[in-house]
Amino acid sequence: MPLLWICLIKGDLHMITIQQTGCSMTGLGDLVSRYSRAKLSMNEVAIRDDIEKLRDKLKTNGIAKQHYKNIQQIIKYLERLIMEIDDEGNLELTWKYTKGKLSCSPISLANCQPYNIRATDYINTGDETLTLIDYKDVYEIIAFEMMHRDLGETHESMEEHLKDIGVLSISPANKITDLFDGESPVSMSRYMRIGSSPYATDNGKLSWDYFYSAGGEQTAFKSHTYKECTDRTFDIITLILTKSILSNLFKCSVTAEVCAVDTDGMFILTDKDISSSLGKYLDTVVVRVFGRKFEVCPKIRTF
Numbered sequence: 272m273p274l275l276w277i278c279l280i281k282g283d284l285h286m287i288t289i290q291q292t293g294c295s296m297t298g299l300g301d302l303v304s305r306y307s308r309a310k311l312s313m314n315e316v317a318i319r320d321d322i323e324k325l326r327d328k329l330k331t332n333g334i335a336k337q338h339y340k341n342i343q344q345i346i347k348y349l350e351r352l353i354m355e356i357d358d359e360g361n362l363e364l365t366w367k368y369t370k371g372k373l374s375c376s377p378i379s380l381a382n383c384q385p386y387n388i389r390a391t392d393y394i395n396t397g398d399e400t401l402t403l404i405d406y407k408d409v410y411e412i413i414a415f416e417m418m419h420r421d422l423g424e425t426h427e428s429m430e431e432h433l434k435d436i437g438v439l440s441i442s443p444a445n446k447i448t449d450l451f452d453g454e455s456p457v458s459m460s461r462y463m464r465i466g467s468s469p470y471a472t473d474n475g476k477l478s479w480d481y482f483y484s485a486g487g488e489q490t491a492f493k494s495h496t497y498k499e500c501t502d503r504t505f506d507i508i509t510l511i512l513t514k515s516i517l518s519n520l521f522k523c524s525v526t527a528e529v530c531a532v533d534t535d536g537m538f539i540l541t542d543k544d545i546s547s548s549l550g551k552y553l554d555t556v557v558v559r560v561f562g563r564k565f566e567v568c569p570k571i572r573t574f
Contacts, residue, residue, distance in 0.1 A: 296371070296510055302517040303368040309528035309540065311362045312395040315353060321388060322349050345383045352378060352390060360395075366529055373510060373532065380531040380538070384458065391531050391538045396574070400546040405536040405570035406512050407457075408444045409556050412567070413508065414456035414501055415447065416560040420467040422456070429561050441557055441564045457534050460501040470500060480504040505534055512556070513537065519552045536569070546573050 325346050329339060355378050356362050365376050380390035394401055415422070419429060432450055436442050465471050471478040478494045480503040494500055509532055516537055520527055527539040541549070549571050556567045 296368075296514060298518070299510065299514045300368045302514060302521060303366050303373065305521060306517055306527065306529050307366045309364040309366075309530055311364065311528070311530060311540070312360055312397060313352075313356050313362045314393045314395055315356055315360060317393050318349050318353055322346055325349075325386070325388075342386065345386055345388055348381060348383070349388070352393075364530070368510075371510075372506070373513060375532075382531070382533050382535060391574075394530060394540070396540065398543070399540050400543045401530065401538060401540055401574040402546045402549060403536050403538050403570075403572040403574070404516055404549065404553065405572055406556060406567060407535050408448055408567045409508060409512070409558055410457050410505055410534040411451070411455055412444065412447050412558050412560055412565060413504060414460045414497075415451060417468060417470050417500065417504070418456055418460060418463065418497055420469070421463060421465065422452075422459075424450075433561055433563055436563050438562055439564075441566050444558075444565050444567045447560065447565050457501070460497040463497050464495055465497055465500075468497075480507075482507055509533075515554045515556075519554065523552045525549075525552065546571070 325342050328334070328342055352362075362378075364378075364380075367374050367376070380394075382389045382391075391401060424432075433446070436446060465478055468478065470480070478500050480500050482504065513532060517529075520539075525541065525545055527541045527545075530538040530540055532538075550569065553569045555569070557564050558567060559565075
C-alpha cells in the first residue's frame with residue numbers, strides 16, 4: 272500500500288505534516304463558529320432562467336437516462352434554493368463543524384458539473400468581491416494517484432514519467448498534473464468503476480479512502496466505484512484546507528463570509544480591497560504521491 276501524506280508549509284521554514292495516520296482538527300470548531308454566518312443577496316431571476324433551460328434539455332430527443340435523472344435532480348435543487356431565499360432576496364447560511372463533518376444549512380451552494388450550474392454564480396456581490404481560494408489541484412492529484420492504474424498507467428510507467436524528480440525535493444504541481452489526459456481525475460471519479468487500484472483488495476470487493484492506514488483494514492468498505500472512496504477522502508481534505516484557510520484569515524483579521532466549500536476550493540465574500548492581497552495569507556500545500564512531493568500553491572480568483 273502506498274505511503275502518502277499532506278503537509279502545509281507556513282512561511283519558509285515551518286512545516287505542519289498531516290499524515291494518513293491521523294490529522295488534528297483541534298480548533299476547527301471555534302474557527303468555523305467565527306465564520307459561521309453568511310447573508311447573501313441572490314439573483315432569483317437567474318435561477319429561474321436556468322431552471323427553464325434545464326427543462327428544455329429534458330425535451331432533447333435521445334437524452335441518456337442518467338443525464339435525464341441528473342437534470343431532474345438539479346432542477347429540484349434549484350427549486351429548493353429559491354424556497355430558501357427570503358422576500359428581500361437574501362439567503363442566510365449557517366456553517367457548523369460537528370462530529371467530524373462540515374455542514375451548511377439550510378442549503379449548500381452546490382457545484383453541478385458537468386451541467387454548468389454553480390450556485391455561487393447567483394450571488395449579487397454588490398460592493399464586495401466573491402473570491403475563490405482555489406486548491407483544486409490537491410484533489411486532482413490525490414484522485415489521480417488513487418485511479419492511475421485504471422487510467423492506463425502502471426507503477427513502471429509512473430516511474431518513467433517521474434524519473435527526473437527526486438524523492439526529497441519538492442516539485443511544482445504541474446509535474447504531475449501535466450500527466451492528466453483529458454477529463455479531470457476528480458470528474459472521472461464521479462462515475463468510474465474500480466478495476467485495479469492500490470486502494471482496493473485483490474478481489475475488488477473492498478476499498479479504502481486515501482487515509483486507510485489510520486485504521487487498517489477495519490476502515491475498508493464495500494465499494495465498486497471510486498465515488499465513495501474519493502468522497503470520503505475529499506471530505507477530510509476539505510476539513511484540512513478549511514482549517515488552514517480560516518486560521519490564516521482569523522490571524523490576519525480578515526473579515527469574510529463563507530459562501531461555499533467544495534473540491535474547487537472555498538468561496539468567500541470579502542471587501543474588494545482585501546481580495547487582491549489574499550494570497551499572502553494562505554498556505555502552500557505539499558502532497559506526496561508516487562513517493563515524491565508536489566507543491567500546490569493556492570490560486571485566487573475573483574468574480
